[in-house]
Amino acid sequence: MKKLKNMFKIVYLMPLLLVLVLAGCSRQATNNNASTQMKTIKLGFVMPMSGDAAAYGEQVQRVVDYYLPIINERYKDKNIKFEAVYEDGKCTGNDAVSAMQKLTDIDGVKFIVGGICSSETLAMAPLSKDGHVLILTPGSSNIAIEGASPYLFSFSYRDDVIGNKIAAESSQYKSVAIISEQNDYNVGLRKNWLEGMKNYPDTKIVADETFPKGATDFRSILEKVRKANPDVIFLNPNAGATAEDLIKQLAEMKDWNNYKLFGQFSYTSPEALKAAPTKSEGMIIVDAPSVNNPELLALKKDIENMKGSLADWGTYYTAATIDTLNIATSLIVELGNDPQAVRQALVTREFNGYIGNNINFKNSSFTSTGTNVSVYVVKNGVAELQK
Amino acid sequence: MFFWQILLNSLVLGTQVLLLAVPLYLVHSVCRIYHLALGASGIFTAYALYFALSSSWPLDFAIIFAIIIAIILGLISYRLLDSSVRKKETMPGMLISLAFGIILESLMSIIFGTDAKSLVNGVLPVISWGDLHITVPGIITLAAGIVLALIFLVLINKTPWGRKLTSVSENDNLAASLGIKASSVRLGTFIIAGLLAGFVGIMTTLNTALVPTAGFPLVILAFIVLLIGGLSSLKGVIIAAYTLTLIPEFIISYSGNNWSLGDSWKMLIVFILAALILMWRPNGLFISQTRSD
Numbered sequence: 001m002k003k004l005k006n007m008f009k010i011v012y013l014m015p016l017l018l019v020l021v022l023a024g025c026s027r028q029a030t031n032n033n034a035s036t037q038m039k040t041i042k043l044g045f046v047m048p049m050s051g052d053a054a055a056y057g058e059q060v061q062r063v064v065d066y067y068l069p070i071i072n073e074r075y076k077d078k079n080i081k082f083e084a085v086y087e088d089g090k091c092t093g094n095d096a097v098s099a100m101q102k103l104t105d106i107d108g109v110k111f112i113v114g115g116i117c118s119s120e121t122l123a124m125a126p127l128s129k130d131g132h133v134l135i136l137t138p139g140s141s142n143i144a145i146e147g148a149s150p151y152l153f154s155f156s157y158r159d160d161v162i163g164n165k166i167a168a169e170s171s172q173y174k175s176v177a178i179i180s181e182q183n184d185y186n187v188g189l190r191k192n193w194l195e196g197m198k199n200y201p202d203t204k205i206v207a208d209e210t211f212p213k214g215a216t217d218f219r220s221i222l223e224k225v226r227k228a229n230p231d232v233i234f235l236n237p238n239a240g241a242t243a244e245d246l247i248k249q250l251a252e253m254k255d256w257n258n259y260k261l262f263g264q265f266s267y268t269s270p271e272a273l274k275a276a277p278t279k280s281e282g283m284i285i286v287d288a289p290s291v292n293n294p295e296l297l298a299l300k301k302d303i304e305n306m307k308g309s310l311a312d313w314g315t316y317y318t319a320a321t322i323d324t325l326n327i328a329t330s331l332i333v334e335l336g337n338d339p340q341a342v343r344q345a346l347v348t349r350e351f352n353g354y355i356g357n358n359i360n361f362k363n364s365s366f367t368s369t370g371t372n373v374s375v376y377v378v379k380n381g382v383a384e385l386q387k
Numbered sequence: 388m389f390f391w392q393i394l395l396n397s398l399v400l401g402t403q404v405l406l407l408a409v410p411l412y413l414v415h416s417v418c419r420i421y422h423l424a425l426g427a428s429g430i431f432t433a434y435a436l437y438f439a440l441s442s443s444w445p446l447d448f449a450i451i452f453a454i455i456i457a458i459i460l461g462l463i464s465y466r467l468l469d470s471s472v473r474k475k476e477t478m479p480g481m482l483i484s485l486a487f488g489i490i491l492e493s494l495m496s497i498i499f500g501t502d503a504k505s506l507v508n509g510v511l512p513v514i515s516w517g518d519l520h521i522t523v524p525g526i527i528t529l530a531a532g533i534v535l536a537l538i539f540l541v542l543i544n545k546t547p548w549g550r551k552l553t554s555v556s557e558n559d560n561l562a563a564s565l566g567i568k569a570s571s572v573r574l575g576t577f578i579i580a581g582l583l584a585g586f587v588g589i590m591t592t593l594n595t596a597l598v599p600t601a602g603f604p605l606v607i608l609a610f611i612v613l614l615i616g617g618l619s620s621l622k623g624v625i626i627a628a629y630t631l632t633l634i635p636e637f638i639i640s641y642s643g644n645n646w647s648l649g650d651s652w653k654m655l656i657v658f659i660l661a662a663l664i665l666m667w668r669p670n671g672l673f674i675s676q677t678r679s680d
Contacts, residue, residue, distance in 0.1 A: 051501045090501070182651060210649035216503065216595035219396045221650055224640050227389050241503030245596050251510040252522060276510050 038081045041337050043068075043328070044103035044133075045084055046114035046124065048091040052240030055269070055312045056116050056139070061086060062307035063321045064113075067299075071329050080333055089115045091238070093123030093184075100124045104133050110339050111136070111332065113324055117238075118142035119184040125149040134339035136328055138320040142188035146365045151343055154366045155320040155355065157288045157373060159185070163192025164199075165373045166262055166286045170232045171200035173260065177207035177230035179221060179246065181237045189264060190236055206230050213238070218249045226253065232260045239266040239312070244275035251276035260284065268376065268383050269312040277381050285376040288316035290385045296322070296354040316355065323353030388518045389640075397636040398629070399525040399594070402532030405628035406587035408609040408616070409539055410580035412624050415613065416556045417576045418472040420480035424464060424488035426606025428581055429588025431491045432457045433597055434499055436589055437506055453585060461581025463487070465574050472573060488602070495599035503596040511594070524593040531586065536625050543621055552576070604654070608632075611661045615671055623673025631657055 045064060047057035064084050072081050085107050087099030096115050103109040104127075112128075112135045115121040121140035125148035128135050134151045141156040170176045176197070180190040190210075197205060206228040209221045225233060235250075237243045243266035261283040266272060268287050273280045292315070300318050304310055310318050328342070335341040351359040356369030376383035407425060414422040435456035439449030467487055471480030511522040521529075543549035551572055554562040559569040592601060612631055616623030635656035642648040664672065 050496075052503060054500065054502050182649075208647060210651060212649075212651045214598070214600065215650055216598065216601065217400070218650075220393060220636055220640055223389065223392050223396065224643075228643075241505075241596055241598075244505075245503065248510050252513045253520060254513060255515070255518065255520070279510075 038079050040081045040083050041111075041332060042083050042085050042107055042109045044100070044107065044109035044112040044114075045086045046089040046096050046099045046103070046112055046120055047086070047116040048120070049086065049088040051090045051092075052238065052242055053091040053117055055240065055271070057088070058308075059310050059313035060114075060116060060138070060317075060321055062310065063303055063313070063318055064325065066303045066307050067322055067325055071325060075329070075333050078333060082329055082332075085109060089117065089120040091115075091117040091119060091183075093119045096120035096123045097127065100127060100133075110134065110337055111328055111342070113138065113321075113328065115140060117183075117185060118145070118188060121145060121152070121154070122148060122184055125152045128152055131340050131343070134328075134343055136324050138324045139317050140185075142184050143192065144184070144188060148365065151339060152365055153346055153361050155324050155359070156366070157316070158366050159189045160192040160195070161373050162264060162286055162288075163189055163194075164196040165375070166234060166264070167193055167196025167200060169284060169286060169375065170234060170262055171197075171203045173203060173231035175204045175206045175228075175230045176232040176234060177209070177225045177228055178205070178234040178236055179207075179209045179211070179218070179225060181213060181215075181242060182210050183213045183238055186236050186238055193234065193236075215242070216245055218246050219252075222250055222253060226256055230259055232262055234262040235267065236264060237266055239269060239272070243267060243269070243272045247272065247276045247279055251279035262286070267378075268314055270381070271312070273378055273381050273383065280378050280381070283378040285378065285383050286373055287376060287383075288314070289372045289374045291315040291319040291354055293319070293354050319354035323351075323355050323359065326353060327351050327359070391519055393636060393640045394633070395519060395521055395525075397633045399521070399528055400636065401629040401632035402528050403587055403591045403594075403605065404608045404612055404632055405532050405536060405625060406528070406590070407584060407605050408612040408624050408628050409535065409621070410583040411606070411609050411613050412616075412618075412621055413539075413552075413576050413583075414580050415618060417552055417573055418468065418480070419475065419477055419556070420468055420472060420484065421477075421610060421613075422464065422468070422484045422577075422580065423481060423606055423610065424484045424491065425580060425584040426588075426602030426604075426609070427488035427491035427495075428457070428460045428464070428602070429584035429586075429605075430592065430597070430599065430602040431460060431495060431588070432581075432585030433506070433588040433592045433601075434495050434599075437499070437504055437597055440506065453589065454582065457581045457585030458578055459581075460491075460585075461578035462574075464581065465577040468577075469570070469573060488606070492599050492602070499599065501599060503598045505596060506589070506593045522594055524590055528587075528590040528594065531590070535583070536621075540621055540625075608657065611657065615661055615664050617671030617673040620671070620673035623671060627672065631660060634660060 047060050048054050049057040068082055068084055087103055089096035089099050110133055112133055114137055116139040118140045121137045122144055124135055128149045128151040131151055136153050138155045140154055141159045143158055143160050145154050180186045207225045209225060211221060235246055237246050263283050263285045265287045267285050296319050300310055331342045331345050346361045353359050358368055360368045375386045377386055410425055432453050436449055436453040439452045467483050468480050513520050513522055514526060551567050554567060555569045555572045563569055612624055612627045616627035635653045638656055639648045639652055
């Protein structure tokens, strides 16, 4: 009877023992997993995802959604994974600041890619001065970015370069007019263009008109410019619907054609050119340099096939976005999630990328490569690069 | 020719303001409330049309849909504001109306996004006389504004409906004792106001671009027009609507050389004008005498 009792004990105890052993193994396995667990680093993205400039935010997101998994694959062996957190800056300073605060205070982000609009980037700049966050913008070009914060760097070209080039191109004519929107990008570009025009005293500025952000009726402004009878009209609105409406309302004035149209980045978009195809034909557009690196073009094609069009964002900004991601992530992997260490590396080293092979921020908040621009002419509804 | 073109452009803008000031005037006449949601209500109707057209509905169905939405907005406004009207609570009524306008604006932003939309793709059709030119929506706005202003002038001053409206606005209890149902008059007024606001919303955005915030600057202008024109004079509202749009347009258009004023000055000039006029005539330019309560 006693033997039988012992047998029962063994039968009861065996499963218990088995459970304990398995639990121990499992615990050990968990510990092993913990030692190989990925470290996730959040990258914040502030860009216009609604409003007139939403197309640019969407296209940056396409690039990031495609390229970040490639970067994560690259650093898989180091157990580091980057995660994108997107916030809508709405192309305005106030919204960008709210977006940035959410990213840093709630998500714990230490690196922000963006803004895209200069208004976004300039508003965020003062908040980064204490070094708790590093801002890298692939698209903001206002020269006020220069020195705005020691923790702000731009991979874009500079507006003064564009302004000077448009001034040089328009100096071939006797009289010029400019119509500008009142926001950080367009006001900055207008200021640089006016500075550039001082070098060409033979060309007279006969009209310098501005309109507030959000305006939709430009007819009276256009009449005023028409009265001044310029040889050149430089359209300087922000990208999106404003650029489209301005050229559409200009096209309504069918009997007025004795001028040459100049434009900037906003008119590289196929949508803007489609708004008034006859009027935009022959328009001269000065914008960032076209990047013809075959590797980048293949990458851009892949992104477009998988995620959607990058037509508005173009080759330069696609390259700048990828370079921003590559440089930021490589430095974070090397130096840790430390904005101050990464900043130090940015101002002392040189990097290779699609926008150039000597990207550095040794003397400026702007990349050393942002000094060249390209001239495009609209032919058959497409902005074609002029050699 | 420059003068005439600016005049034509300004007349279109003035008519847009007038077409919103008239419903604002009607609601205020009957209910003593500034119905500031009318701007957003008009743009909401325009978005309804945009939704129908972009969903490939036939044009006539799209227009009927927009009219239904305008009527529904009129009914909602009536339901929201009638209690304040009956209690003669002018300020809470105005705040409820403002809140309703903000809700409509937010709804439009959430549903359709804040980027500008076009009701018509491409360049608008234009009618030209020599060097003068005007878009087709512009000329429709102008014609509709003149016709509607005349119709309402006659309706209010010469018809039984106008007399009912005036009696309700002056003393609704006395009007009720004469068999006039004040609530029906108010309901009718809100529906007519909703339809007029919808029309101006569609015409304004057809001529420019459709954005959720387009109604606010328009209703502010219409409100100033109402104050300057005199709250009890439709004739005053008509004159004030054109005065307040023509003067800033001409000042800006004729400013030049070193003193060129941009479009941003427009509202500043409007407010300076309004302040000066109201300092001179605090009750508006065309105030008519009514028996006080």
